Amino acid sequence: MxxxxxxxxxxxxxxxxxxxxGNGETVMIERNHVVIAQIVPPERTMTAARAPVGLRxxxxxxxxxxxxxxxxxxxxxxxxDPWA
Numbered sequence: 277m278x279x280x281x282x283x284x285x286x287x288x289x290x291x292x293x294x295x296x297x298g299n300g301e302t303v304m305i306e307r308n309h310v311v312i313a314q315i316v317p318p319e320r321t322m323t324a325a326r327a328p329v330g331l332r333x334x335x336x337x338x339x340x341x342x343x344x345x346x347x348x349x350x351x352x353x354x355x356x357d358p359w360a
Contacts, residue, residue, distance in 0.1 A: 277301070277302045277303070277304060278295070278301055278302075278303045278304070279303070279304040279305075279306055279311070280292065280303060280304070280305060280306070281305075281306050281307070282305055282306065282307045282312070285303075285305055292315065293315075296315050296316070296317050297317065300317045301317070302314055302315065302316045302317070303315045
């Protein structure tokens, strides 16, 4: 975890955001040696297509594909006009 001053944040905003987004770093912001804020990376989300990857030892690929297909249920890929 990195701690920087509010002045450094103003001067190096892009560099700080790149560190948070790229490396998953949390950055503490200080003003007058008091922490006033922190910048944290967002929680990573998992899609239905990626979920079976973590279960690789428990299910075979054929079962994973069936699970994904079942998770869509009655949904399909067509785009509908919500105002129609």
